[in-house]
Amino acid sequence: MALGSAADFRFAMRNLYLYHLKTLVALSTIVVFGTAYSVVYNTYLDTSNPLLTHLPHPLHKSHYFASKSNILNVLFIKKLWGWTSAAFLALYLTSPARLQTRERVYTFLAETVMWLLFTGWFFGPSLLDRLTYSTGGECLVHLPSGALVTVPSELCYTKSTVSAATHPDLFAASLTPLADDWRQVPRLRRGHDVSGHMFLLTMSMLFLAEQVSHSIRMHAAGGAQEMSAVHKWVVLGNMVIILLGYLACYTTTVYFHTPFEKITGFLLGLAGYAVTHTSLFRTILRAKPRQS
Structure with a gap:
């Protein structure tokens, strides 16, 4: 029908x-x-x-x-x-x-x-x-040393790959130098x-x-x-x-x-x-x- x-x-x-x-x-x-x-x-x-x-x-x-x-x-x-x-x-x-x-x-x-x-x-x-961001979410990168680095939220939204070569300012305070081949896509964590x-x-x-x-x-x-x-x-x-x-x-x-x-x-x-x-x-x- x-x-x-x-x-x-x-x-x-x-x-x-x-x-x-x-x-x-x-x-x-x-x-x-x-x-x-x-x-x-x-x-x-x-x-x-x-x-x-x-x-x-x-x-x-x-x-x-x-x-x-x-x-x-x-x-x-x-x-x-x-x-x-x-x-x-x-x-x-x-x-x-x-x-x-x-x-x-x-x-x-x-x-x-x-x-x-x-x-x-x-x-x-x-x-x-x-929703995640509005409830306290942060855009984070997990370094090989175990440290967490907060990066601009736009990098999570665009799913951009970051490294010491592409975004040196983000890792300037890192106590452990990052390997040249290290790369990571930031993820939204915390929040709901x-x-x-x-x-x-x-x-x-x-x-x-x-x-x-x-x-x-x-x-x-x-x-x-x-x-x-x-x-x-x-x-x-x-x-x-x-x-x-x-x-x-x-x-x-x-x-x-x-x-x-x-x-x-x-x-x-x-x-x-x-x-x-x-x-x-x-x-x-x-x-x-x-x-x-």
Whole structure:
């Protein structure tokens, strides 16, 4: 059923509600359990502490997912919006014609904008970087001697590489001469370091669950014959990505960030996703293109 009227749109939203609720309950349960576990068993690393964040996780030798180099983190979490985009595009392009609506494309574009604003650019630094800086964050460089040097915040925002050769004034007071080949990209530390992973995992999993639900509802309503074999495999692939997202949420809440940073990341992810369910966004979707 195409969403061609306000009544159709409201009907679709009511049908999607249960799918959203199930995904939200699953994510909330994982976040609460993982965070509680990390507190009770002291398994989390305070990533905003500049004295700790550059060190391996204390449990990295005995707990595979406590290592930042684990395959789930390197190939999945750090490239999550790429996986999300590929999963959505494959799902959309293989969907039956009546599921290829402009509303779904606009929703994807809106979520992509949220991803960019929170993690990439918001008239300069991203929203997450601005939040860290506004709560006491500092742009820091960790020297080989163990000393911390505060540098201008612009170097963190631009992710510039610094060295004694490129920025001699920054290290003039260093008691230990720096090697000629030493270089480092400054990082924002201290302040409230919202879990960007939790933000993106929450938003991505809710978005993909919504998109998959279109195909599930159509199949349940007897429209399976309209779906190609390729589309059914793509739906399965999307479900695998969602399950990996659940696992990534669990490992993040157990091993990284303070409890409050994980919770705020989760809540901001909900907010980023909820943008596509605001009255303003729905009004835009219901607006018919002008006829030339």
